[in-house]
Amino acid sequence: MNLYSIKTALADALCVKETSPIIQELFSRFVTPFELLDANEKELTQIKGIGPARARQIVSALKLARALNTPRDNKVIIRSPKDVFNLMRFEIGHLMHEEFWILQLSTKNHVIANNRISVGSLNAAVVHPREVFRAAISRGSASIIACHNHPSGDCTPSPEDIALSARLKECGDIIGIEVLDSLVISTDNYYSLKESGQM
Incomplete structure (x- = not known):
């Protein structure tokens, strides 16, 4: 835009x-x-x-x-972290507060929906796996990708970001909904935990 x-x-x-x-x-x-x-x-x-x-x-x-x-129909296919960035940057990249979203995907990585799970302060978003997977289950998601913004513009994940991503992945493995990636997004950049080997 x-x-x-x-x-x-x-x-x-x-x-x-x-x-x-x-x-x-x-x-x-x-x-x-x-x-x-x-x-x-x-x-x-x-x-x-x-x-x-x-x-x-x-x-x-x-x-x-x-x-x-922002494309929202199931014709959008996620093939890489850059696709997630392009889809979500105008949604959350510019915000001055932190928001946590999930992309819900089909078995062929078509986007079924994107959902805001949590709105936080300037330095924290409170996210519970129960809320994440409730949204994912309600739409029959095969997998999800987590993403949130850092209002500072620095996409480096915090220790809390890494711990939350690991927790979500563990929960997803148990219930059969794979957590493919977790991204930190700003207006012009992103950080993929999967791409960097942290998931």
Whole structure:
């Protein structure tokens, strides 16, 4: 997703031209696509000409833009950690808080669904294997891939990340749902525990 496509979507949603003062102010206030996609109504109403109703319109348009940019049907196939990164970077890479998600896969590695399991603070996401596998079982997943973001932008896994990944893999082996990988994702980079031999 780029600034041009977001600008077009916002202009259409607000029924204004892309060169209008409101659009120009939005893109001077929020410089990158990630900043703009993460904007909330309170931040938007600080811009001249944007009241609560228009802020809600903008947030809705941004949610739609993000959804359209993230494939969610079972035609998406995961062949490598880079595929996971490309699928999830706009979902969690830019966030200023930590979120833990799983990708649920079929026997042929088609994405069945992606689910947010936990929302944490700036330094921790509380994740319980029970919640992870409840979601996986509910959709008949053959395997899962865990992923979460580091708001700092540093994708190096913490000891807690490594321990959680090992615990999930152990639980998955017991119940017959393989944990294929666990990734840490930022806006422009990722770290795969499987790829690095830590799973």
